[in-house]
Amino acid sequence: MFKKILIANRGEIARRVITTCREMGIAVVSVYSDVDEKAIHVLEADEAVCLGDAEPAQSYLNMDKIIQAAKETGAEAIHPGYGFLAENADFAARCEQEGIKFIGPSSQVIKDLGDKITARQIMTKGGVPVIPGMTESNPDPDFIAQEAEKIGYPVLIKASAGGGGKGIRIVESAETIKESCQAASREAMTAFGDGTIYLEKFFDTAKHIEFQILADQHGKTIHLMERECSIQRRHQKIIEESPSGALDDDLRAKMGEAAVAAAKASGYQNAGTVEFLLDKDKNFYFLEVNTRLQVEHPVTEMITGVDLVRQQLEIAAGNPLALNQEDIQIRGHAIECRVYAEDPENGFFPSPGVIEFMREPKGPGIRNDCGVYSGFEVPVNYDPILSKLIVHAENREASTLRMIKALKDYIILGIKTPISFLIEVLQSEPYTSGEVYTDFIETHFTDWKPKLDELALARIAYIVDDLAGGKKNSNFASAESKEISPFQTLGNWRL
């Protein structure tokens, strides 16, 4: 096993990786930018290397600086987390050349699966069902229009490179297909430097179901069941759960087999996620493979009891998978809510700034993967995720109630968060009945405003806050506020 690794990331995911490394006795090198000097992944690392300017290209995306930091500190491997360089084939190739183990699949696999058309070809060959559409690119709008007629409208024009909702157009009818092709290609060219586009059938009421896989370096591949991630805003997931109510044992087994086949077809190693679309008639289609640890991996950890980061490290170190497919059982139900620094009343507009005060929820079956603390200034330069709140209970109803209670106990003051929005989503009829599709937010929560039913109490609290004065009882009360001090985490001790 590695003695020391470098984590090329920040925030909650860097901290998540640190936690498992600590348990395994692996030393951790964190890297950080100027604005992250007091970030939690720096405070908790064994060694920390400053990369420089906050601008991602100068810090967390700067391959030269990160490789240099790994060499200087003697880190044997690099964990990329998610985002930043996690799915960058060039970075994985650089690590391979420099003799540093990249904790993930090989650079060739990242490259193949990162190109959507290549991935579709690999899956078709491997017998994995793909969404009806083109398996080769053809820039001719007339050809694309013909293909669209064949598969039937509505259709989706997609960029072969990149992701994040860029270079995507939904086309309802033949009238607009040609101009949509041009617009999507232009957008893809600007965003990814590659204007290649292709066509897929569009499903408006579909579910987003993904399977977690683990593949070791000795040819063994297993899956760790599914996650349902249908609730999204701006093509970004905000609530995820496992298991999905849409699958029965039979369908779960079939999709699991397809996920394993997809991993094998691409020569996959390490932890990965195979995404599928599930239509109303329960047909499933391959969407893409995410060649990294997913943001929502904790729901899988909760229901299977497997530490995915530990598995990643074992696989990267060359150890064979100790788990067999039949070891993987679903226990209960888990939900994750992503807590971003954003304003749900205002189109989820970013809300960076200083966290005046925060108190994390606690209790049985509650886990908060958190990258911030009271007094921390959330920088403007990076993804606005603050933490992921995860709950685990015996069934979906119980875990929904547990999540609502945990969200009500989650206090973050100073910046805006979607906590009250998440509570209302979880309380809504379409959510509790499982009628959850990828258009959930647009359909049920457009122009959402919070239900302000305790106006009188809020006004009373305003006045009492003036009257009660400040800083009373501050000895015991400030335990979680403002500054992190070693004395807060110190247990019993004597001289």
Add this chain to the structure above:
Amino acid sequence: MEYRLKIGEDTVPVEFETKDENGINLSMEENEYDINYSRISDNQIHLSVNGQRVNAYVAKTEQGKTIFINGVSYLVQDADDLERKRSKRKGGQDMPTEITPATPSVVIAIPVEIGQAVKKGQVVIILSAMKMEISLNSPYDGTITAINAAEGDNVSPGVMLVEIEEAPKENDPKES
């Protein structure tokens, strides 16, 4: 004592008198409240309101106080304070005529220069906050008189990034 407290668009007068060291009797919108309280920390107070026990979390912000009760956060403002501030600003212009970011951001581009004439709605600065791009537009036809930021700068709400002098209105553009 009396307060006028505003939440959203609604301003409500609240009257109260001290009952004892940690208690008040309060009336608001024809309801009477018997309140006991204790401060738990700088940001937390514990209340008993007509017997109902409540934990409220409070943070002071520039606009007022953010109050978090039971999973919902409320921005509560002192209406008298707001009026005092508004009269200080004189004229009480409500139009968003200031080119300032709504949230801390990084300057991506400034597509205008000093002395340049701009049209109402024209983009004068492009910002980025947490991977989202935001552009700010000129509120009126006018001329750029100052640019107080450069590309790559971190900027905060309240800072006037670009100053624009409004062009004199032509009362009768089509004089015969």
